[in-house]
Amino acid sequence: MLEELEGEGHRTISSQGLAHQSGVTSAQVRKDLSYFGNFGKRGLGYGVTRLRKEIRLILGLNRRWKVALVGAGNVGSALYSYKEFRRQGFDIVGVFDVSPDRVGQRWRDLTIRHVDDLKEDAERIGMEIGVIAVPARAAQSVADRLVAAGMRGILNFAHRRIQIPTAVALRTVNLSIELESLAFAIKVLHAKPSPDGKRRRAR
Amino acid sequence: MLEELEGEGHRTISSQGLAHQSGVTSAQVRKDLSYFGNFGKRGLGYGVTRLRKEIRLILGLNRRWKVALVGAGNVGSALYSYKEFRRQGFDIVGVFDVSPDRVGQRWRDLTIRHVDDLKEDAERIGMEIGVIAVPARAAQSVADRLVAAGMRGILNFAHRRIQIPTAVALRTVNLSIELESLAFAIKVLHAKPSPDGKRRRAR
Numbered sequence: 001m002l003e004e005l006e007g008e009g010h011r012t013i014s015s016q017g018l019a020h021q022s023g024v025t026s027a028q029v030r031k032d033l034s035y036f037g038n039f040g041k042r043g044l045g046y047g048v049t050r051l052r053k054e055i056r057l058i059l060g061l062n063r064r065w066k067v068a069l070v071g072a073g074n075v076g077s078a079l080y081s082y083k084e085f086r087r088q089g090f091d092i093v094g095v096f097d098v099s100p101d102r103v104g105q106r107w108r109d110l111t112i113r114h115v116d117d118l119k120e121d122a123e124r125i126g127m128e129i130g131v132i133a134v135p136a137r138a139a140q141s142v143a144d145r146l147v148a149a150g151m152r153g154i155l156n157f158a159h160r161r162i163q164i165p166t167a168v169a170l171r172t173v174n175l176s177i178e179l180e181s182l183a184f185a186i187k188v189l190h191a192k193p194s195p196d197g198k199r200r201r202a203r
Numbered sequence: 204m205l206e207e208l209e210g211e212g213h214r215t216i217s218s219q220g221l222a223h224q225s226g227v228t229s230a231q232v233r234k235d236l237s238y239f240g241n242f243g244k245r246g247l248g249y250g251v252t253r254l255r256k257e258i259r260l261i262l263g264l265n266r267r268w269k270v271a272l273v274g275a276g277n278v279g280s281a282l283y284s285y286k287e288f289r290r291q292g293f294d295i296v297g298v299f300d301v302s303p304d305r306v307g308q309r310w311r312d313l314t315i316r317h318v319d320d321l322k323e324d325a326e327r328i329g330m331e332i333g334v335i336a337v338p339a340r341a342a343q344s345v346a347d348r349l350v351a352a353g354m355r356g357i358l359n360f361a362h363r364r365i366q367i368p369t370a371v372a373l374r375t376v377n378l379s380i381e382l383e384s385l386a387f388a389i390k391v392l393h394a395k396p397s398p399d400g401k402r403r404r405a406r
Contacts, residue, residue, distance in 0.1 A: 001238065003365070004363070006249075011208070021364075032305070041282060044299075048383075057391070058387075059384075059386060059387045060386045060387050060389065060390035061382055061383060062387055065382075065386060067382075073284075074280060074281040074284040074285070075281050075285070077277060077279050077280075077281065077320070078277040078280065078281035079378070081276075081277040082277070082278065082378060084362050084378070084379045085378070085379060085382060087379075088379045088382065089386075090379075090381060090382050090386075099230075116359070121284055123227070128386060128389070129382070129389075149236060150208070150339050152389045152392070152393070153385045153386070153388060153389040155381055155382060155385055158205070159287050161204070161207070161224075168392075169385055169388035169389045169391075170385075170388075171382075171384055171385045171388070172372060173286070173376070173381050175291075175376070176287045176291045176293075178358055178374050178376050179268075179270075179288060179291065179293050179332070179358060180262055180264060181262075181290060181374055182332060182356045182357075182358055182373075182374045183262060183263045183268060183292075183293075183332075184261075184262045184263050185305055185332070185356060185372035185373075185374070186355045186356040186372045187263035188370075188372075189355070189370060189372050190355070198351050
């Protein structure tokens with residue numbers, strides 16, 4: 001949100017403005033931010049650029065991360081092409097698969113490697129984050145390999161829960177669940193009609 | 204989770220078992236489920252198949268949904284190939300783009316249509332859910348077209364907040380934010396080392 005505000009030329013924003021755009025109360029915005037530091041000035045609000053930088057620092061985004069992508073199918077290919085990752089500091093520096101059709105293929109400046117090479121590549125290049133974009137049945141074995149290769153965090157797109165040591169961070173993206181929760185929201189909206197025609201900020 | 208349990212041959216599961224696997228308390232599991240009905244038997248737990256069916260009914264998944272996909276680039280292509288959507292009841296019955304290179308292409312049993320045809324196609328075929336997989340700058344105009352075409356829900360993959368009427372349900376998937384929250388989790392884990400080597404259930 002702050003990046004968008006900055007791009008639109010805004011210099012400052014009030015806690016009310018942040019609250020309005022993010023769907024929480026202004027008291028919550030002030031409380032949450034004050035937990036990390038004293039970023040705002042009474043009556044002036046927050047400097048957009050400074051707050052953006054502070055939040056990137058808080059999130060650990062004041063650096064670049066080397067990412068290993070496992071799975072060079074449709075999901076993997078889309079993730080590799082997703083420019084926003086690089087813009088936010090995440091560089092996919094290795095792509096791995098098991099299919100003989102895929103291993104050895106060139107993807108821009110990378111050659112797809114066999115998963116058997118993951119550990120050696122990861123250690124040599126210093127990969128820290130692994131992305132799982134393989135079919136569900138292969139998800140746990142890929143997770144085990146990523147852990148063995150020293151990853152500090154894993155982003156799992158496979159439709160299967162995986163188990164990893166507590167010392168490795170994990171985020172799961174389940175695209176089906178997004179559609180399912182959308183279906184539920186439609187059902188709820190249908191049950192309790194809300195006034196139409198009003199525009200709102202997006203969640 | 205219930206689908207996995209069913210696939211593994213489990214007939215029943217206790218609230219403790221559900222709690223353990225989903226990372227909440229068993230009291231919360233019982234409380235949440237009792238809000239919708241009386242699904243469990245004291246001392247016997249929940250029937251896995253029955254609870255799965257009941258939850259699909261609660262979520263509005265006891266039917267199929269016709270989905271319009273706007274954006275036939277890398278993200279759109281990956282979503283179209285994602286078999287799990289169809290398995291969960293979501294059928295992509297129309298793909299739309301503006302690029303002359305893409306409009307008219309065959310994708311399996313569909314021909315990519317121009318976004319100008321969205322409204323007519325959506326009304327004729329009865330599309331209810333729109334998926335936005337276009338660059339950020341085009342996201343709002345696509346959202347406006349989807350609303351005008353009568354969509355009841357929108358799933359937004361564009362890296363831009365969109366505004367739609369409150370009567371239309373909205374879910375946003377921001378893949379960058381998943382990686383950012385992973386980076387933060389790694390930072391937090393690093394700050395407070397946790398005992399290594401233990402396995403946990405995934406979130």
